[in-house]
Amino acid sequence: MDSPEFVDRSTTPEKNGRSSFSSIREDSCGPAQAFTSTPVSSLLQNPDNAIAILSDDSPDHTRSHSPLQAPDMTTEVQFVPPITRPNSKLQGNWFPADNFRGWKQINVKGKTASRSFGDLQALHMAWSTPPPPRKGRDRTPPGQAPIEKLPLELLGAIIELLVLDVPPINGITRRNMDLMSLLLTSRTMHGATLNALYRNITIPHSRIFRKFLTNIATHSALGTIIRRIDFSHFNNATLFESASQRKTTQNLTADTLLQCLNLTPHLREFLAMEHIDDDLGPEVLKKLFMGLPRLQALDFAGCTSFSFRTSFTSLLDLQWPDALSITRLSLHKCLTLPSSVFDTILPRLAQVTHLDLAQTRVTDKALQSIPHTARLTHLNLAKCTLLTAPNVINFFATHPAVKHTLVYLSVAADARSHQLLGEDEVSALVPLLPETLRSLSLKGSKMSESHLKLLRPLTKHLEELSVGRNMDVLTASQLLCPEEKSETEAAEGGQQGEQEKDQEKQAQEQEEKDERPSTLRFLDLSDLWGNELDLTHLFSKKCCLLQDESRPLEVVEVSESAFKSLSRSLTLERVGWSLQEIGSRYWMVRLEKGDDRGHRWWKMGADNWGMRKIPVARAEVGGMYGSFMFGRKL
Known part of the structure; x- marks a missing residue:
């Protein structure tokens, strides 16, 4: 799944999908760095606003039909005998007439007066000989249709393209109704469709969770299909106005969540977040860490409640x-x-x-x-205030887990506080980073x-770069x-080359690397405050940031003041x-949009630049994960 050769399925089409009802979702049809943001709890308090939003985002079910075209009148002319005397050669008529072009072409006073929907022949009202019936084809035996003979993996991949993972805007409207008919087609299609519907489960609110739990409790075989349970879009504000009402319903609790985990023995991915942190009790966490041997991915983004902390610390004994x-x-x-x-x-x-420890109390020890057998490709150490610079540098210098595999690294900090x-x-630190790196903050x-x-050497393989403070826009550009070499540097290089051939070879290799074009597509300059991002310098000829020389650069992040x-x-x-914004982040985006929207294998489904x-x-990115990834500051 994590290999670069993995071909990701296409995102949900905009005409079928809905914006997530919680926070942020990527807009796959708009320009670069385009997102949709929707209200959360205001839909219930203001029904008129909800109706307006639904009408704007709902798909148009009415298809625009093209007007009926005139039938083709270029067929061969044939003689039609009279009905009463079929053997007569004198009476009868020739059909169609040589000058007949259809009823729509009859002119009355220079205007086309016919308002019919088609010619009589198109409506099967003409006296003409019906075409001979086609010979019936042998009926395909049940289960022997060409599509049913495909391997189950390939058939399932085709059906998964129809699945809508992102819940509707209100979290209540039904989705994936088009797949229900496939369940009635045949046994082969039934099995493949069930696998596509139950493989990845997205829970938008507690009522869906209760229906899901009841179903897998009744049919235990369905629980063995489930590989992912996703709560990233969860928000009960669409159903309940207060937390007390939610607790009264007892749809999603620590007990029901534990029951769900017991019924899904082959679960591989469990995605939680702050809206369900009170329901992650000690037994649930114990089951996740110790009771599911196939579990590979865990996400607890934003879980900060007191009960979550108590449940976690109780496992340490x-x-x-x-x-x-x-x-x-x-x-x-x-x-x-x-x-x-x-x-x-x-x-x-x-x-x-993949290890995301951003804004946690992780220590140098x-x-x-981390075991030496690990091979980290993604590491996020942003705003880890208990880490010290010497130990972080020593970790990247000596630890084998980050020597040759690192693709994403963030050691960002909030300069105002730390x-x-x-x-x-x-x-x-910079010389220790491997060439496999694609994103650095x-x-x-x-x-x-x-x-x-x-x-500068990092710009030959990095695609995302966030720079720090004290670097004005001219320097960053x-x-x-x-790079322009001076005559003094060239002479020194030549003199060194005459003295030592090895140094000349190394210098030549380094020069070839420096001559490679830049690969940067995202540059974060949000740490440039005040006069550090001077508009006079930004639009001057000395700054190539907004010029063609900076390509393939597409997005530049700036501060709120800028x-x-x-x-x-x-x-x-x-x-x-142009300017784009979402949440508390702001971008300058190049208007000339190419075919590359920013999809990379290491982004795991995200199609925009600058994920945090x-x-x-x-x-598909959306909900609270979209907010954490693109909409919030560090």
Whole structure:
């Protein structure tokens, strides 16, 4: 699933899908960095607004029919004998007449007067000989249709293209109704459709969860099909006005959730978030970590409640297995979990590839305790205030888990409250990063013009880069401009080449690498505050950021103050860029949109640039995960 060769299925078509009713969903049909944001609880309080929103986002079921075309009158003319005397050669008529072009072409006073829906022949009202009946074909035996002979894996992949994972805007409207008819087609189609419907379960509210639980409790075989349970779109505000009403219904509780996990023994991915953190009791967490041997992905993004913290800490006294089956783990912004949780879990992630520890209390000791057998491709250490720069640098220098496989790395910090990397630490860290890296965030670090030489080689394989403070827009643009060598540097290079052939060869290889075109498509300059992002410098000829030389750059993130200044200027659209925003993030987007929307295998389904949360399941981005990934600040 995580390999670059994996071909991801297409996203839900906009005409069939709905915007998620919670927070953010990507807009796959709009321009780059385009998102849809919908209200959450205001739909019930304001029905008129809900009706207006539904009418805007609902698909148009009325199809535009093209007007009926005139029938083809170029058929061969034939003699039609009279009915009363079929053997007569004198009486009768020739059909059609040589000059007959159809009733629609009859002119009355120079105008076409006929308003009929077609010619008589098209309506089968003409006196003409009916065509001979076609010979009947042999009926295909049941179960022998060509589509039924396809392998079940291929047939299931075709049917999965019709499945709508994202719930409707109100969370209540039925979805996937088109697939219900497939269940009645044949046994083969029934089995393949059931597998597509039950493989990935998305729960938008507790009533759906209760119906789902009742169904798999009645038919236990359905529980063995389930591979993913997704609560990223969950929000009970569409059903209940208060938390007390939700508790009264007893649809989703710690007990019912535990019952669900017991009925799904082959579960591989469990996606939770802050709206269900009170229902993640001790027995549920124990089942997730120790009772499901096939479970590979866990996501607890934003879970911060007191009951969640208590449930997690109660597991620390249990006897844990030496190794966990988890390979993708997200504790994104689980602020309340103590450091002891990470000291217990991280040493047991022997095969971990995706690890999101953003804004947690992970320590240097816990980070170093990651097993050497792990091969991390995604690592998020943003706003981890208990980490220290020397130990982080030592981790990247010595730990084999990040030496040759790292694709996504974030060591970002909020410069207003905390700084992890200073100038010297940035200089020490950047040379340690592997060439496999595609996304790097140094946001919040202290940088200077001296880091250009270190960052420039990274622009030959990075596609996303977030720079830190103290680097103005002119300096940042030099990362994308062609490097110009002075005569002194060229002479020194030639002199060194005459002295040592090895150094000449190394210098030549490095020069060839530097001459490669830039691969950057996203540049984060949101740490440039005040005069650091001067509009006069931005639109000057010295800055190539918005010019053709910066291609394939597509998106530039800016701060809120810079966004307000740019919104008052008309120059941006004249040079081929526009402004986009969602939540608390702001972008400059190139207007000339190509076919590449930003889909990459390492984004696990996201199609836009600048994600700040690591996905642990390959799925369409939306709901609260879309908010954490694209709509929120660090």
